[in-house]
Amino acid sequence: MDTFSLLSSLRNTSGDTEFYLPTPPGYQPGRTKYVVVVGTVMSGLGKGIFASSLAKCLQDKRLSVAPIKLEGYLNIDSGTLNPYRHGEVFVLDDGTECDMDLGTYERALDQNLTRLNFCTSGQIYRRVLDRERTGGYLGRDVQMIPHVTGEVKNRLRELAVASMADVVFVEIGGTVGDVENAYYIEAMRELAFEEGPNNVCFVALTYVMEPATLGEQKSKAAQLGIRSLMQCGVQPHIIACRAKNPVTQKVREKIALYSNVPPDRVFSMHDCDTVYAIPEMLRGAGVDQAVIDWLELHPRIDEESERRARDVWTQYVNHLRHAKRQVTIGITGKYTTVRDAYASIIKSLEHSGVALGCNVEMRWIDAGDLDDSTVEAALRGIDGLIIPGAFGTRGAAGKIACLRYSRENRLPCLGICYGFQMAVIEFARNVCGMDDANSTEIDTECRYPVISLLPEQRKIEGLGGSLRVGGHDVAITPSTLAAEMFGEKARLRFRHRYEVDPQYIQRLEAGGLVFSGRSPRADIMQILELPQTVHPFFMGTQAHPELTSRPLRPAPMFLGLVHAALRRVDASTPPHVDFSPAPIEQPAARKAEQVR
Ligand code: GLN
Numbered sequence: 001m002d003t004f005s006l007l008s009s010l011r012n013t014s015g016d017t018e019f020y021l022p023t024p025p026g027y028q029p030g031r032t033k034y035v036v037v038v039g040t041v042m043s044g045l046g047k048g049i050f051a052s053s054l055a056k057c058l059q060d061k062r063l064s065v066a067p068i069k070l071e072g073y074l075n076i077d078s079g080t081l082n083p084y085r086h087g088e089v090f091v092l093d094d095g096t097e098c099d100m101d102l103g104t105y106e107r108a109l110d111q112n113l114t115r116l117n118f119c120t121s122g123q124i125y126r127r128v129l130d131r132e133r134t135g136g137y138l139g140r141d142v143q144m145i146p147h148v149t150g151e152v153k154n155r156l157r158e159l160a161v162a163s164m165a166d167v168v169f170v171e172i173g174g175t176v177g178d179v180e181n182a183y184y185i186e187a188m189r190e191l192a193f194e195e196g197p198n199n200v201c202f203v204a205l206t207y208v209m210e211p212a213t214l215g216e217q218k219s220k221a222a223q224l225g226i227r228s229l230m231q232c233g234v235q236p237h238i239i240a241c242r243a244k245n246p247v248t249q250k251v252r253e254k255i256a257l258y259s260n261v262p263p264d265r266v267f268s269m270h271d272c273d274t275v276y277a278i279p280e281m282l283r284g285a286g287v288d289q290a291v292i293d294w295l296e297l298h299p300r301i302d303e304e305s306e307r308r309a310r311d312v313w314t315q316y317v318n319h320l321r322h323a324k325r326q327v328t329i330g331i332t333g334k335y336t337t338v339r340d341a342y343a344s345i346i347k348s349l350e351h352s353g354v355a356l357g358c359n360v361e362m363r364w365i366d367a368g369d370l371d372d373s374t375v376e377a378a379l380r381g382i383d384g385l386i387i388p389g390a391f392g393t394r395g396a397a398g399k400i401a402c403l404r405y406s407r408e409n410r411l412p413c414l415g416i417c418y419g420f421q422m423a424v425i426e427f428a429r430n431v432c433g434m435d436d437a438n439s440t441e442i443d444t445e446c447r448y449p450v451i452s453l454l455p456e457q458r459k460i461e462g463l464g465g466s467l468r469v470g471g472h473d474v475a476i477t478p479s480t481l482a483a484e485m486f487g488e489k490a491r492l493r494f495r496h497r498y499e500v501d502p503q504y505i506q507r508l509e510a511g512g513l514v515f516s517g518r519s520p521r522a523d524i525m526q527i528l529e530l531p532q533t534v535h536p537f538f539m540g541t542q543a544h545p546e547l548t549s550r551p552l553r554p555a556p557m558f559l560g561l562v563h564a565a566l567r568r569v570d571a572s573t574p575p576h577v578d579f580s581p582a583p584i585e586q587p588a589a590r591k592a593e594q595v596r
Contacts (some may be wrong), residue, residue, distance in 0.1 A: 003196045004029035020146035021194070022154040024161045032160035033295040034200045036170045036188045038234075040225025041207040043175050045242045048101035050205055050269065053278040054107035055169045055290035059109055060279070060309035062302035066163035067105045067113070069098070070155065071120040071173045072180025079467070087340030091495050091547055092118075095470025100343050101171065103547065107347060110550050116159045118255070121180065124151050144183055145190075152187035159523050164376070166300055176204075176229045189233045201294045203287075204229055205269075208243040208251055217243065219251045223258040237294050239266045240287060246270045265290050276317045276551070280310070284339040316354060316551060325358040327565040330382035332367040332399055332419075333390065344546035345388055345416075351554035353560040356577070360562060367398030375401040384412040384537075384565030387419030387594040389495070389544060393442045400426045407530065407538055412564035414557055415528075415540030421451045423528060423540040424500055424508065434504075441498050450504045450551040453497060454524070469495045472519065474526045474543070480516035481539065482527045485556035485579045490517060492526070492543035498543065517541065537564030556580075 003480035010017040035058075037051040038325070046058040048069075054066045075081065078089045087100040096102075098118040098351075106113055128151050132142050138145075155565060160168050170188065174181040192200040206222040222241060239261050241247045247268035256263040267285045272278065282288055292298060300379050329349060329480035333342060346362065353360035363382055370378055375398075379385065385406050399419065403426040406413035415423040423437050428437035428450045474490040476482045500508075502523040505515065512534065517527025537560055549555035556579045563577040 004012060004194050007194060017503050018146070018498050022150050022160045024154065024590045026161050029195060030199055032163075032165055032168055033297065034156065034168050034170060034191065034195065035189075035203060036172065036234075036294075037203045037205060038172045038176055038185065038188075038202060038229060038538050039174070039205050040176045040229055040424050042219045045205055045207055046275075047205050048104045049278060050240060050242075051169060051171045052101075052105045054203070054282055054287060054291070054592075055105065055167075056108045057282050058167055058169075058297075059292065060306045060313075061288070061292070062305040063081070063166040063297060063300055064164070065109065065167045065169050065344060066165035067102075067109070067118065067169040067171065068159055069101050069105075069171050069173060070152070070184045070191070071099060071118070072127070072178060072184070073120055073173075074122045075120055075425075076122040077118070077120065078193050079469075080314060082095050083341035088343050089495070090344065091280065091469055091544065093491075093493060095473035097469060099173075100340065103344050103347075104134060107550055109296075110552065116155075116162055119152075119155050124148060124155070125541070127151050147184060148183055149187035149190055152184060153191050156191065162207075166297065166542060167295070167468070169415055176232070182232070185232045185234060185240060190350045190544060192234075198294060198296050201238065201291050202234055202236045203238045203240060203291070204253075205242060208247050208255075209509050217245070217248055217251045221255045225254065226259040236261055237265065238287060238290050240269045241267065243268060243270045253429075274317065274320060276313070276320060276478070279313060280317070283310070308564075312552070319354045319357065320350070323353060323357055323359040323535075324581050325566065325570060326361060327358055327383045327562060327569055328361045328363055328381060329386060329562070330363045330365045331386045332365045332395065333388050342388060343385060344552040345546075348555050348558040349548035349562065350548040350557040351549050351551050354551070355554050355559060356434060356562055356566060358562070358566055365402070367402060369397040370398035372401050372404065375405045377404060379411065382411070383412070383568045384561050386561070387413070387422060389414045389417035389419065390517060391418070391441075394440050396439075402453060404430055407535065412537040412561055412568065414537075414561045416546065417494075417542060417544055420540035421498060421500075421543050423538075424450050424525075427508060427511060427513050428504065431513075432507055434507075436553055437541070448504065448560050450501055450508070451498050452501045453557055454499045454522075463518050467495055467497050469493075472526075474517040475520040476527070477516040477518075478516060481532060481560065482516035483527050485560060486517075489520075490527075491548075492545060493547040494542065494543050496542060536563060536567065 007019045007021055010019055039045055039047045059065050077097045078099055089097050090103040091097055092098050092114060093112050094114045096115040096118055102113055102118055156168055172181050172184050204226055206225050208217050208219055210217045210224050252266040253263050256266045267287050271282055349360040365378055399422045403423050425437050428434040434448040437450045438446035438448040440449045471491055471493050474492055476486050476488055476490060497505055514529050516529050517526045518525055526542045528540045535596055539557060545555040545557040549558055559577055567573040
């Protein structure tokens with residue numbers, strides 16, 4: 001009898017066992033395997049990128065994978081986190097506000113994720129406390145072990161059942177030794193015990209230092225980091241060593257010696273020129289093979305599919321490395337020094353650059369103190385402009401000055417969410433003669449509140465909830481640039497509270513602004529543009545198109561912007577861009593699309 005069935009039967013016979021196995025209906029032990037990635041030594045090693053690249057390697061073999069990020073913090077989701085401290089808030093189609101790592105997974109796997117793929121301590125504790133209040137623990141004191149850890153395992157098994165994945169890919173946030181994630185590691189130890197041998201593979205990501213003063217690699221911190229993990233009762237099966245340079249045989253042997261991991265499963269994951277090269281680096285080193293071996297997944301893999309997926313990816317990396325042309329895109333924003341706050345925008349520009357064969361250089365523009373007299377100098381040398389999302393009032397005037405300059409000087413421009421709202425204000429003020437037009441987010445007393453809270457949002461506001469988040473359909477106006485991009489309908493993701501006030505729509509349209517995307521059900525404006533007879537590319541959207549850009553399927557609005565920028569610097573660029581290029585065939589891409 002396997003361990004899982006044995007433990008379950010104990011519960012069934014005596015009713016009074018120390019084992020606690022809440023398990024979702026339909027769970028088949030052994031059907032789904034688990035890869036658990038933990039970080040040691042320090043944060044910032046690129047654990048998310050490493051884990052998503054490894055997950056991609058498995059997906060390329062036509063294994064279906066379902067990633068889950070376990071966050072240590074007590075927030076229920078990432079909705080209230082400051083992007084300045086934590087990186088951007090990523091939004092899933094189902095409205096989940098989550099860690100930016102989920103964006104990394106969606107892009108790497110070309111797969112839409114759901115709330116099941118994101119777990120915080122807040123969610124776990126909330127469930128445990130709710131269960132306690134509804135009498136779910138029947139006379140027992142509720143403990144970290146087994147109840148809280150039981151709930152963590154339950155979450156993973158729920159994902160296994162819902163996704164029917166071959167492999168659930170677990171990334172534990174933080175670093176071994178953090179108080180916040182200690183119970184996650186304990187839960188994983190229990191998981192490995194319950195699921196039985198060869199059903200859970202532990203991958204420890206560690207760091208090998210190379211102090212400049214010594215000029216050689218030192219393994220002590222890595223040894224101690226792995227030792228801490230082993231003190232938690234977790235024996236890693238694979239160790240990946242992050243380092244500046246390839247990790248030497250000697251250092252890998254030393255780490256192997258101290259960690260009971262054979263040296264051929266201690267891998268060097270040294271820096272490389274682009275994150276897109278990491279899957280190939282993992283394959284080259286044999287990390288994916290080591291996972292397959294440990295989990296005995298050989299019968300489920302498809303080598304032909306892997307070969308094709310590799311070709312596609314290699315082609316992508318080659319395009320990226322050998323781009324001949326270059327454009328510079330300016331990005332205005334509040335968090336000008338923290339790039340993580342704009343991770344998805346940066347990625348979207350990369351995707352479009354690869355598709356168009358150019359390198360996209362980004363220039364950060366502090367809109368804070370710009371006005372009509374200084375904007376020209378600030379925007380000199382850029383070929384296109386992005387005004388990204390934001391909250392509050394800071395930089396609004398500078399952004400409006402940038403939008404005016406772009407509109408009047410035919411500089412390609414994309415306004416995203418707040419940027420869209422600022423474009424409406426600029427147009428109202430400078431074209432439609434509504435001098436005091438504004439957003440009620442900025443000035444509640446303004447004469448023309450062209451951007452304001454919609455009645456339905458006001459209701460939500462009153463209840464203390466807040467944003468309109470998640471994927472919504474957008475109905476596209478025929479014969480517009482948006483129609484060239486999306487056809488009749490688009491699906492975009494949103495995260496906002498304010499909207500164009502419908503009472504000003506007619507006046508704005510009379511001035512020449514085209515609303516080319518609307519909510520199919522309500523009078524909510526979602527996309528604006530200027531006719532191409534007037535401007536080569538001037539577009540805004542209330543949505544966040546950066547959240548749905550994928551390496552092989554760049555978001556059309558970014559493609560349009562970069563293309564227009566390219567035409568500005570290189571007149572030989574063809575006038576039309578193919579917004580839905582025949583997708584490069586990606587065999588395993590959508591196998592693991594998940595049910596909610
Ligand atoms: N602050 C604006 C709103 O709430 C824009 C939000 C955003 O840019 N994400 O509507």
